[in-house]
Amino acid sequence: MQQAIAIFDSGVGGLTVVKEVKRQLPNEKIIYFGDTARTPYGPRTSEEVRSFALQIVSYLIKFNPKMMIIACNTATAVALDDIKAILPIPVVGVIHPGVRTSIKYTKTGSIGVIGTSGTIRSKAYQDAIHMISSNIQVISQACPEFVPLVEKGRFQNEESLDIVRRSLEPIMHEKLDCLILGCTHYPFLTHLISEVMGSEVKLINSAEETAREVSAILFDRGQLNASMNSTPLHGFFCSGDKVIFQKIAYQWLDETVDVKHTTLVH
Amino acid sequence: MQQAIAIFDSGVGGLTVVKEVKRQLPNEKIIYFGDTARTPYGPRTSEEVRSFALQIVSYLIKFNPKMMIIACNTATAVALDDIKAILPIPVVGVIHPGVRTSIKYTKTGSIGVIGTSGTIRSKAYQDAIHMISSNIQVISQACPEFVPLVEKGRFQNEESLDIVRRSLEPIMHEKLDCLILGCTHYPFLTHLISEVMGSEVKLINSAEETAREVSAILFDRGQLNASMNSTPLHGFFCSGDKVIFQKIAYQWLDETVDVKHTTLVH
Incomplete structure (x- = not known):
């Protein structure tokens, strides 16, 4: 068996x-x-x-x-x-695998993380990154509206793109070279997140x-x-x-x- | 301590x-x-x-x-x-980490591997890939001239590019989407290998x-x-x-x- x-x-x-x-x-x-x-x-x-x-x-x-x-x-x-x-x-x-990939990937030393309010509030990503490499800058943003979108199966319409754009607005212009999708729901929204962040920011899929x-x-x-x-x-x-x-x-x-x-x- | x-x-x-x-x-x-x-x-x-x-x-x-x-x-x-x-x-x-990355990365299901004669002859990459996923096609090429180039510190001149081009000729036109650098010396030659294989082939750095x-x-x-x-x-x-x-x-x-x-x- x-x-x-x-x-x-x-x-x-x-x-x-x-x-x-x-x-x-x-x-x-x-x-x-x-x-x-x-x-x-x-x-x-x-x-x-x-x-x-x-x-x-x-x-x-x-x-x-x-x-x-x-x-x-x-x-x-x-x-x-x-x-x-x-x-x-x-x-x-699902936190540490994404952390290790971001550390492997980053050239600028600035890593973005998006997640639920709970995850971002816990500072778990920041702690995990800094435990390994203390000089990396971590820029975090909670996106509480993403999970309900996915759980309802709504991840392909115009309204979803608006929500994604509004949620990522605070970090859109930061000098990140990679962004950890710090929630297993977020890969459903990859195409929308990528459209908002631009192709030069690598999205790290924790899954x-x-x-x-x-x-x-x-x-x-x-x-x-x-x-x-x-x-x-x-x-x-x-x-x-x-x-x-x-x-x-x-x-x-x-x-x-x-x-x-x-x-x-x- | x-x-x-x-x-x-x-x-x-x-x-x-x-x-x-x-x-x-x-x-x-x-x-x-x-x-x-x-x-x-x-x-x-x-x-x-x-x-x-x-x-x-x-x-x-x-x-x-x-x-x-x-x-x-x-x-x-x-x-x-x-x-x-x-x-x-x-x-x-250094074999399995590259293998896992190639399996994660490939969309075409065709993975290239270059290495020393000993490594390629051993079929170690092929076995490691097929142990995990039997449907993947593995295209291997021995490049015995690469290690001596690196050990002599010669990895930035025109002669090196010629050697790299000649060595990769047999696999240059295969439908690979990633190529495992199956020898820890090869990352020294990354820029030359990439020039020959083209930017659409992702080079997987075992290191x-x-x-x-x-x-x-x-x-x-x-x-x-x-x-x-x-x-x-x-x-x-x-x-x-x-x-x-x-x-x-x-x-x-x-x-x-x-x-x-x-x-x-x-």
């Missing part, structure tokens, strides 16, 4: 990580939990997000996964250390970078699944509306997924 | 990895060994390269490093598994990607050095001519390094 990679998020945003894990590690089995009944996490208190995250981890660990991915920046910011401390398997959040680090860590631990006998069967669970989740998953992953509704005990 | 990251190569090529580790992880201390007396490794037999690598590892392990980087593709291809098996610390080679994975693995293991009290003092050793080594190190790292000559017992 192949051990899966467990992935969770406040909602559908973590599907950007699922898409990348599927693409970069096609032999790996995935179990996903989206807490769509309680999304968004961004405006909630740290205590609340931490308790939700621990609740989801208790649920997912029953599937005996070989790795846990916190595919939500808000939850990574407040709960990564706690979850690492209690689980016997590697735990990867892509997280999948890549998952690959590195599983390799380091000798746990990559190399058997190519069959396509892995993934499992998807959500706490809210199954139909909307399924629709967005189909749109994003380009395949029909079987979603089960789950009520966590709370 | 801060534990160092040990790095070794057949010669000066691994300095490209040193440069990136210094840039991406400025708090980390480095111990480097360049086997300049026996460079290049590319044309040697696997048995010979393996025994040289094990000899160097025995030397470096006395410094009590927290990680070992094989900054040489030829040695990674033949000795990574052996070294992993005998050392109690994480061992990172950059290796430093990034070192960062990820040390973080996963809770071993990143966050103290910023002082600039770390690195140590450089080589088995051959100290003066040439020092000259290339100065040119590449943009600082004077203190190099010690060491004869390994052999």
Whole structure:
């Protein structure tokens, strides 16, 4: 029985990580939990997000996964250390992979970060960058309107472009050479963000970078699944509306997924 | 006493990895060994390269490093598994980080790899790519003339461009969207390789990607050095001519390094 990679998020945003894990590690089995009944996490208190995250981890660990991915920046910011401390398997959040890529990429030494209010308020990106390299300038901007756009499936109309432009206005003219999409929902809006920021600013997709680090860590631990006998069967669970989740998953992953509704005990 | 990251190569090529580790992880201390007396490794037999690598590892392990980087593709291809098996610390080679980046990057599903004859003959890149994703096409080309160019410090003249053009001729017109520089010496020739391959082919610098994975693995293991009290003092050793080594190190790292000559017992 192949051990899966467990992935969770406040909602559908973590599907950007699922898409990348599927693409970069096609032999790996995935179990996903989206807490769509309680999304968004961004405006909630740290205590609340931490308790939700621990609740989801208790649920997912029953599937005996070989790795846990916190595919939500808000939850990574407040709960990564706690979850690492209690689980016997590697735990990867979505903050540090993007941080490492930005440090690799930047020539100007000025890195931009956008995220939910919770993530930006936590200063998690700033701390993670400065822990590694203290001389880098970090310019942060909260974009609280982005997650609701994505959760409603509205990421291709003119109204969305207006919201994106208004949200990024404060950092548009900063001397950044890269911008971390510090929320797993934001890759859905890549084309709009890129239109506003201009082609000279590299957008760092935390989902892509997280999948890549998952690959590195599983390799380091000798746990990559190399058997190519069959396509892995993934499992998807959500706490809210199954139909909307399924629709967005189909749109994003380009395949029909079987979603089960789950009520966590709370 | 801060534990160092040990790095070794057949010669000066691994300095490209040193440069990136210094840039991406400025708090980390480095111990480097360049086997300049026996460079290049590319044309040697696997048995010979393996025994040289094990000899160097025995030397470096006395410094009590927290990680070992094989900054040489030829040695990674033949000795990574052996070294992993005998050392109690994480061992990172330069093949898999580039492989993971190419899988992340490719849209066409066609990846190019250039390396020494030994590396290309070993099919190590092909195996590493196909272990993760079996549908990717890998187009390989040995470039045996590149390492001698770099070891002699000749990487900026017209003659070098001719050699680079001639070496890459067989793969110039393939439908690649990325090309892995599968030898740590090759980043010295980036501008020439890019001129020949064209700007639409992304060159993947194994040195950059290796430093990034070192960062990820040390973080996963809770071993990143966050103290910023002082600039770390690195140590450089080589088995051959100290003066040439020092000259290339100065040119590449943009600082004077203190190099010690060491004869390994052999």
